Amino acid sequence: MMSLNGKYALGVLLTFVLLAAVMLYVFPLIYFITGIKAFTPTNFGYTRIALWLVLALILAYNFFIEKGSFLLWKDKKYPVLFYIKAVIALYVICAFGGAMLNLIIQLLTQEGMSRKLVQISSVFKNNYLLIILTCFTAGAVEELLMRGYIQPRIEHLYRNPYIGIIVSAALFGILHSTYGTIGQVVIPFFIGTVFALFYKKYTNIKILIICHFMYDFVSMMILNCIDIKHLSAF
Template sequence: MLNISNSAKKPTLIIGIILSVVLPFLAIYFSVLIKKLGIDNETQFYISRFAIWISLLLLYLFALKIEKQPFLLWGETEYSFLSFAKAVFITFLKLFIAVFLTGLIIMLFKITEESTVLNKAMALFKKSYLLLFFTCVTAGITEELIFRGYLLPRLELALKNKKMAIVVSSVLFGFLHFGYGTLLNVIGPIVIGLVFAIQYDQYRNIKILILCHFLWDLMLLSAKTR
């Protein structure tokens, strides 16, 4: 684990935290830069998803070559199949309850603005289930590895406060989605990030979060495209 008491490693820790936010941000909005090339929307979307995988690779290389530390600072706890399935079910249930309660609050405050960007994405997903599936796989794996697996433990080291690290990582995760253009599309991911961060701290197994994230997105996007 990184020893931030060593002043020589403090800058490396901070740089890694910054990169874990900046790289996926640049990857997601990379499509904005290639619109002028005349590439169709579906291809642009694929390119932006592949760019996120590249950002994960760059972050992995940074951890390996610059930090000289494991990408996942928290060692993976192994579970039996039944224990793993139970953890997935509990995490999914907590996620559903948290999102449901958040939805009630949003309805109370009448936040109903729709995202034009998200609607365009839904139109693409209706035409290509492969794109929808690839998007869910990409989000589940890359976002969990970056924001929970990589960022959360390092924020805890930098802030020396577990609860603050959970909150900050979740807020950063939420603002990664601000490009959708609505407050709702930021609040939702913040809540989801909080649930996943808490569960990762409890179970110390990133695969649980990856599977839950993938299933949640697949369920939600499939429902919307119908």
């Protein structure tokens, strides 16, 4: 029988492979199935469903193969005021740090805006339901998988909390490389590191889900309200 460490290692690999497959191949698959080869709100909505399916598969793997708790670190309870302060603090750190990193990258590389981000901004224009669905999917699925599932298992495998933090953040950054720019890898890596450090210290996945949702929602609303041509420094 496979050891528990072997099950954890396979689970981490399976999670990354499934997420990478969705990022790379879900659009061609959806185009093939629907026959509509266009970047439409409906097709984009299907990609969010695909991410929920990945989470469902990893939950099934955990239940049937690992046969243990999905969240190895039980969520700690905090007062409501702590939630509010933590979400605001995390948001400010990620927004300010991300903006500074983006500015540095712009100065060093003169990198333009991601073509994929330009496409997405047109699809989301005034489509508030899709914006909310997308932000909630990113917050819930990515945090449950990256921080809730992968980080503690990596730490368990290597008996080192720093490796858990670095690997989960690195995978988070790599998965965003499909946007095609350096900034869309470096900034998610930074945010992933901040979130992983917070999760290690406070062990509360709900706060990370809320903050991730808020960060993406504010970003999406800015893209929705401002002409894409004026967002090169965003």
